[in-house]
Amino acid sequence: MNCFQSLATGIPRGVVASDFDLDGKTDLAIIATDEFGQDSLFVLYNTGNVSGISEENFQQIPENFSLSQNYPNPFNPSTTIRFELPESDIVTLKIFNILGEEVSTLVNTELKAGKHEYQFNANNLSSGIYFYRIQAGSFTETKKMILIR
Structure with a gap:
């Protein structure tokens, strides 16, 4: 199983966007739990522009009418x-x-x-x-x- 297959089938637990290799480009670090309960760290270098969702723009779906x-x-x-x-x-x-x-x-x-x-x-x-x-x-x-x- 390659790391991308594990990442695709695992459950992401956290994502950090930063310039880990100091080349001026945004990199991503993803922590995921695979189907066997094992945690893995994946670092994707030079991903280009990364955007996120701020909490103030996030709307939680209500549970009831x-x-x-x-x-x-x-x-x-x-x-x-x-x-x-x-x-x-x-x-x-x-x-x-x-x-x-x-x-x-x-x-x-x-x-x-x-x-x-x-x-x-x-x-x-x-x-x-x-x-x-x-x-x-x-x-x-x-x-x-x-x-x-």
Whole structure:
């Protein structure tokens, strides 16, 4: 078994990018565990440009569906509604008045897994209690919000 086959079938445990041979080019060191539980170190010299993902740009996929309370609440005239999807799904997010009549549809499309945020602007609505409901697959949840003029 050559080192590249072992690396390809092993489980990477760590990667370090640096100029190990001091030639001014980025090199990679990879620690991997093979199928027998043995750790191996692989150094790839002169790999060219290496880019990474910073933690602040990394978005963890939620484990469950969730709908957060809007903020601010009470609000005038706009508020933010956040929700999380553990998988891609067709999502509808609708606003209803106290009589159960639909007054707005904020979302009606397929969305990717992750955290989502939408602004609801109630400029054309009167003060009162409103409800927002999300439907994604078999998940449905409704929350109350209050518009104060």
